[in-house]
Amino acid sequence: MILKSARLAAVAILGIGIGLTVLPTPAFAVNKDMVQLQTQIQQLQDAVARLQQSNDERMGVLKDLVQQSADSVNRMSLNMDALQKQMRTQEEAQGTKLDQVSTQVQALNDSLDEMKARIAHLDKALQDIQNQQQAISAQGAAPAGGSAPVTAAPATQPDNTTPPPSDLAPPPPSRRGGKPNARIPLGGNPAPAASSAPPVSDLYKTALGDYMAAKYPLASAEFNDVIHAYPEESLSGNSWYYLGEIDYRAGHYPAAVKDYDHVLEQFPGNPKIPAAQLHKGQALIVQKQNEAGIREFKSLIARYPNSPEATQARSRLNGMGVRR
Template sequence: MKSQTYPRLLAAGCFLILAALIGILPAPLYGVSKEMLRVMQQMDEMQQQLQVLQKTVDTQTAVLRTLIEQTNNKVTSMQTEVDDLKKSTQHDLQHDLASNGARFDSMTSQIEALGASLDETKARLAKLGDQMAQLQNMIQTLNTPQTPANPAAGTPGGGSAAQPAPAPPPQPPDPDTLFSSGTTNLTSGQYGLAIQAFQQYLDNYGTTDRALDAQFYIGEAYYAQGKYAQAVDAYNLCLERYPAGAKLPAAQLKKGYALLALKQNAKAVRELRSLIQRFPSSHEAELARQRLRKLGAAAR
């Protein structure tokens, strides 16, 4: 009985001692240890996440740097191509301007003629309105009953019958109408009608301010048809009859172009040099210099 009681007492004592020891340890120590473990675990996880993020950033930075380098290379290549294209375009443009000077100048003249035609059309419409009003008045006058004439005047014994008065010569169209007709036909390619209208203008109004323009446009009409000899004659009349006028440089330039078209290069060179000497600061003088350079001739 005694031998069985002793082990029980020993076990009970150990239990009491263990319980006492547990009771002696401060309770907050266990709580702090667990909290520290959790914080350390979280820090470790964050450290791992930072390492992964750093690798991702490094990878993306390398890719971005590669893309930037490739973009810079493409921009440099494109800039080189643009510069080459600009140089080529400028060279081609200068060549085209030099080789097509006559055509460009002809188009410029046609545009100027079209502008003049528009102005003339407005003036013509205003005149047509006045003429319509006059015609309406005439119709009303004709419709008004007239007083019968003396019948004895037309009967035998009443004297000889009056002879009808001769018809007055037809009046030429007004200058605005003629000039407008000429410019309209010139811009629409009706060169024969344009020459006819401008020539009629010169025949009736050859001393007006626009006589030089009319003569110049006759030359333009011949030039556009490839009738270069007639064009030279028309441009000569501009230079001979009208020593002062805005169209003189253009007339002399186009005369030089027409002479070149006729293979009369020596005369053409003299004409272009004369133009440069007479009107050195004009646009036509610059075109003449370009044509002389193309011909390999000096401007002086």
């Protein structure tokens, strides 16, 4: 009984010993796996930290690049605005210079037209004087007593055939002997008196001179005198144009448009038409009537494509961003 108990105790002790020797092995394996797992986790955490740091650095670089790009775009925008403003200023300055040159050219053309008109007037006056002198010579050559064999017609023929001068009054009476220097033509009737209005070239020259001297109120009245006295003359078309210029300079744009319309509608062959149409378009633009002004510019370019005014119209359309 005692031996059995001792055996049981020995078995128990042996079992406990075996258990003590066997049990630490699984615990050691678990600890080793945990250490490896923790090591791997730490490595992963380090890698994530490094990746995060790298991403932060890259994001910082990207932000800097984006900011630099934004700054560059802003600078480019400012430069573009400044360039556009400069271009508009240059176009306006160029347009002003072209307007001045156009005005000077028109003034030269007017002077040439005036000179041509005056030369033609003088030629006609000289021809009339020559006709009168021929008539007087023919009458003076007739014999006083009728002794020479001449026909009966020569004594009266000069009066029936020689027309009176249209623009020049008959020669003044001679102061020698108190008798007239010439006979009265047309069968004894006095020559018609000259028109109360001065010649159109004289009126226009005076008005143009006052306009060039910037005496606009006086020039306006004188241009109106030209128009009222000679409504069908080409110089009346020029007068309407300069009335439009005076109204435009004074800021009376609706009146200027009407003045230019007189040139465009009543004087189709007038050399002032390109300038009148250009300035009409400009006056319409100033009044915010852009569509009407653009139509005038396009019409001017189509009708007079090689004129200086067409060049100015193209510049204005380009400045407005209008495609032709």
